Amino acid sequence: MTFDEWLRVDRLPHIYCAGCGNGTVINCTLSAVDQMGWKKEEIVFVSGIGCSSRAPGYIVTDSLHTTHGRAIAFATGIKMANPDLKVVVFTGDGDLAAIGGNHFIHGCRRNIDLTVICMNNMIYGMTGGQGSPTTPRGALSTTTPYGSSEAAFDLCGLAAAAGANYVARYTSYHVKELTLAIRTGLGNPGFSFIEALVQCPTNYGRRNKLRQVSDQIEYFKSHAILAQKAERMREEGKKIPDDMIIIGELARRNRPALGVRK
Amino acid sequence: MSRIDFMQGNTACAEGALAAGCRFFGGYPITPSTEIAEHMAAKLPKVGGVFIQMEDEIAGIASVIGASWTGARAMTATSGPGFSLMMENIGFAVMTETPCVVVNIQRGGPSTGQPTMAAQGDMLQCRFGSHGDYSIIALSPASVQEMYDLTAEAFNLADRFRIPVFVMADEIIGHMRERLMIPDSVHRGERKLLGKGNLPYQADDDLVPGFPVFGKGYGVHVTGLTHDERGYPCATSPSVHECLVKRLVDKVESARDSIASCDIVNPDARVVFISYGAPSRAVEQVLHDIHNDNVGHLRLKLVWPFAESLLSRFSNAETFIVPELNMGQMAREIKRHTNRRVIPVPKLGGALHDPFDLAALVEELL
Numbered sequence: 139m140t141f142d143e144w145l146r147v148d149r150l151p152h153i154y155c156a157g158c159g160n161g162t163v164i165n166c167t168l169s170a171v172d173q174m175g176w177k178k179e180e181i182v183f184v185s186g187i188g189c190s191s192r193a194p195g196y197i198v199t200d201s202l203h204t205t206h207g208r209a210i211a212f213a214t215g216i217k218m219a220n221p222d223l224k225v226v227v228f229t230g231d232g233d234l235a236a237i238g239g240n241h242f243i244h245g246c247r248r249n250i251d252l253t254v255i256c257m258n259n260m261i262y263g264m265t266g267g268q269g270s271p272t273t274p275r276g277a278l279s280t281t282t283p284y285g286s287s288e289a290a291f292d293l294c295g296l297a298a299a300a301g302a303n304y305v306a307r308y309t310s311y312h313v314k315e316l317t318l319a320i321r322t323g324l325g326n327p328g329f330s331f332i333e334a335l336v337q338c339p340t341n342y343g344r345r346n347k348l349r350q351v352s353d354q355i356e357y358f359k360s361h362a363i364l365a366q367k368a369e370r371m372r373e374e375g376k377k378i379p380d381d382m383i384i385i386g387e388l389a390r391r392n393r394p395a396l397g398v399r400k
Numbered sequence: 401m402s403r404i405d406f407m408q409g410n411t412a413c414a415e416g417a418l419a420a421g422c423r424f425f426g427g428y429p430i431t432p433s434t435e436i437a438e439h440m441a442a443k444l445p446k447v448g449g450v451f452i453q454m455e456d457e458i459a460g461i462a463s464v465i466g467a468s469w470t471g472a473r474a475m476t477a478t479s480g481p482g483f484s485l486m487m488e489n490i491g492f493a494v495m496t497e498t499p500c501v502v503v504n505i506q507r508g509g510p511s512t513g514q515p516t517m518a519a520q521g522d523m524l525q526c527r528f529g530s531h532g533d534y535s536i537i538a539l540s541p542a543s544v545q546e547m548y549d550l551t552a553e554a555f556n557l558a559d560r561f562r563i564p565v566f567v568m569a570d571e572i573i574g575h576m577r578e579r580l581m582i583p584d585s586v587h588r589g590e591r592k593l594l595g596k597g598n599l600p601y602q603a604d605d606d607l608v609p610g611f612p613v614f615g616k617g618y619g620v621h622v623t624g625l626t627h628d629e630r631g632y633p634c635a636t637s638p639s640v641h642e643c644l645v646k647r648l649v650d651k652v653e654s655a656r657d658s659i660a661s662c663d664i665v666n667p668d669a670r671v672v673f674i675s676y677g678a679p680s681r682a683v684e685q686v687l688h689d690i691h692n693d694n695v696g697h698l699r700l701k702l703v704w705p706f707a708e709s710l711l712s713r714f715s716n717a718e719t720f721i722v723p724e725l726n727m728g729q730m731a732r733e734i735k736r737h738t739n740r741r742v743i744p745v746p747k748l749g750g751a752l753h754d755p756f757d758l759a760a761l762v763e764e765l766l
Contacts, residue, residue: 146621149632179617184466195621195633200614202469203623203633204462205492211459215466215474216614218450219424223470223615241462244455 139172141165145196152196154189155263157351159310159336163257164193166313166334167226170321174224181224184213186238188264189338190230190257207238210245213252217397221251224324231258235271235291246300249328251397255320256293256331259338267341274381278345293333298389303328305389309335309358312385319387328395335383358383402583409547409574410435410477413503413567414443416551417475419586422501423449424474426463428456428482431515432571433505436477457482461489465498469622471591471613473555477503480513483522484529490564491530492624494648497601497609499558499591503551503567505574506725508750517750518571520677520725524732526566527704533645535652537659538566538704540676541573545580550701556589557659561652562608568703570725572678572752594618599629601644607651653705660707662700664714669696671765672717674734676700678752679723685755686762695762703730708737719765721745723753 145168154160171181181199185191187206194201204212209227217225234242234256245252261279262268269279269286272293276285298305304326306319316334323330337343337354348354363371365386368378378384407415414436417425425440437453444451450467454460460476467474478486483504493500508514509521522529526538537557539550551567558565594600594610600620603609612618625633626641634640665687666672671694673683680699687697696714700706711720711734719741722731728744735742745761747753 146632178619179615182614192633195623198619200469200612200619201621202466202496202614203621203625204465205488205624208458208462208489211454211462212466214452214454214459215424215426215463215468216470217466218426218452218463219467219472219474220470220615240455241459244459 139169141168144168144172144198146198149196153192155340157337157339158189159259159338160189160193160257162310162313163255163316163334163336164196166317167255167320168197169317170324171226173321174324176224180222181226182216183226183228184209184216185228186233188230188233188262189259190228191233193228207233207236208241209233210238210241210252210254214245214248214250214397217251221397221399225252226324227252227254229254229256231256231260231272231293232262232270235293243296243300246297246302246329246331248396249301249303249393251327251329251395253320253323253330253332256333257336258293258333259336259342261338261342263338263341267345294331294388297331301329301393302331302389303391303393303395304330306387307333307335307383308385309362309383310337311355311358312362315385326390327398328393402581404579405582406577406579407544408435408577409541409544409569410505411439412544412547412580413477413551413569413574414439415582416548416586417501417555418443418447420473420552420555421588422473422475422555423447424464424467424472425451425476426454426467426474427460427476427478428454430457430479430482432507432574433477433479433503436503436505457485458489461486461502464500465489465493465496468498468500469614473559475501475503477505479505479507480509480522481511483525487529491532491534493564494530494534494536495624496622497562498564499562500564501551501554501558501567502564503569506568506570508748514750516571518678518725518752519748519750520568520570520729523568523703523726523729526568533649535649535705536563536566537561537652537702538568539701540568540703541701542677542680542699543573544576544578546701547573548580548582552586556587559589559591560608561655562611563652568677570678571750600631601627602629603647603651607647607654656705656707657709659702660710661702662698662710664696664698666693666696667713668693668716669714670694670716670718671762672696672698672714672720674698674700674720674722676703676730679725679747682753682755682758683723686758689755690759690762692766694766706730706733706737711738719743721758721761723747723758
């Protein structure tokens with residue numbers, strides 16, 4: 139596949155900062171969609187507000203760039219009204235877990251047949267680096283200048299508990315695994331949630347001693363631990379350090395899905 | 401054959417929507433509008449449509465907008481608190497030019513207010529409630545029959561202008577039961593589709609661009625950001641923004657005389673009631689009781705955009721009396737357009753105006 143075929147090349151250059159991890163996720167998503175063999179006219183990308191949510195504007199399919207936090211609710215209407223469409227949501231940690239948290243858990247509960255891809259950069263990038271619900275405890279942001287005193291959300295744990303059929307987490311380091319996870323999510327009926335941790339050198343890395351893009355990718359690599367290994371460690375009574383990132387497939391089941399043509 | 405039925409206003413609203421081809425309802429229960437959702441939940445699956453109860457009203461209107469982009473006629477119904485929650489996405493529907501119908505069975509506000517009592521306190525909110533400059537259409541039924549007829553017509557107007565259209569009813573009209581005639585079929589306008597070779601937001605002479613239905617190969621980008629004719633974000637160009645917002649306003653405002661819908665009684669009268677919705681019933685009683693050609697009535701079925709030319713139809717009018725179930729929301733609009741005397745008759749609390757009080761006021765003026 140060539141990316142030109144999937145991108146609105148007349149919209150380039152894009153708005154993403156140099157070194158942004160979102161491009162990797164867009165790349166993985168388009169690869170996965172291409173592998174599915176879907177026609178462009180049967181796919182709709184939907185998004186809310188934030189850096190992640192600008193992605194659909196660069197893709198040639200029909201796309202709906204909606205209001206902050208509400209992408210899943212809009213996508214639910216599209217999918218319910220026309221189940222023949224393949225509906226993919228791009229979102230970010232602020233969009234999904236803060237303002238959109240309610241729509242997120244209800245999408246999972248309904249198990250509506252959407253693939254939701256969260257580019258989690260642990261910060262509000264678009265507005266200049268404010269703390270988000272996934273900003274790690276202690277991390278610096280413009281609204282947590284003394285370090286965040288709040289716990290970060292486990293988005294995958296939330297999705298799995300709320301009933302999503304497929305849940306996976308990778309990072310911008312894990313390109314192949316992430317592509318495969320998105321592809322699995324696209325093919326899986328029901329709510330598929332894929333969290334991709336991404337670097338934001340401009341607004342997260344810069345304030346958190348991860349100034350170089352490679353520093354944050356190296357961080358993802360060294361702190362990632364496969365779900366199976368984490369499970370084994372738990373069974374052995376070993377403590378998993380708080381800063382470890384549990385990656386892999388975190389839920390896969392076959393609850394009845396909504397928005398699938400009977 | 402048309403048939404005669406007897407039903408509640410809210411049920412008639414749902415039936416009118418179904419007759420108009422509405423095939424998607426997304427909403428959230430709220431008194432006094434809930435019967436609309438309940439009726440749609442029962443009926444839509446039987447006609448191949450979709451009913452979905454969303455997690456809140458924000459999601460309700462969002463799902464309706466999403467459904468509309470698949471080409472479906474889509475609606476939601478709510479009341480005050482839910483209406484307030486919908487405001488941001490109503491602005492999104494305006495900016496993206498998404499046809500949809502929002503029914504507001506108004507109750508007493510502010511806040512939780514009077515869930516089971518009638519009001520018309522959201523008439524300015526429906527016109528101005530979302531941020532930024534824009535224009536919309538609002539209809540106001542005054543009978544169960546009009547709950548059916550005007551809801552059906554709301555879908556035609558929404559498709560024609562590509563805007564949210566509001567059915568601004570109230571608890572009295574929503575919950576009362578009366579006779580209505582259900583026609584064989586209702587007039588169904590078409591949503592003009594995007595023409596081949598046209599840019600997605602390139603407007604025709606009517607200032608409305610053709611609609612590119614999702615899933616048909618248009619490959620259109622739809623955004624709430626200020627966008628150019630390609631639909632691409634263009635949020636920092638003053639001229640693109642000015643041009644877009646002016647068109648969004650003008651496409652509705654330039655049509656306000658041609659879409660005006662009202663009943664006029666005694667156009668030569670010296671004292672003229674102007675009403676919409678439930679208070680029209682009290683006014684009709686006054687006209688019936690005093691039976692005087694010097695007392696007229698302008699009953700608005702289409703409230704927004706307010707067609708000021710209607711006022712000049714009453715060339716002898718010295719006074720306009722405007723009874724409303726609010727503190728004078730439309731009276732303010734009417735005052736703006738006439739040098740003649742305008743007397744607001746505000747009424748709060750949920751009870752309708754007493755026709756005797758209105759008649760007494762008329763007698764003082766004559």
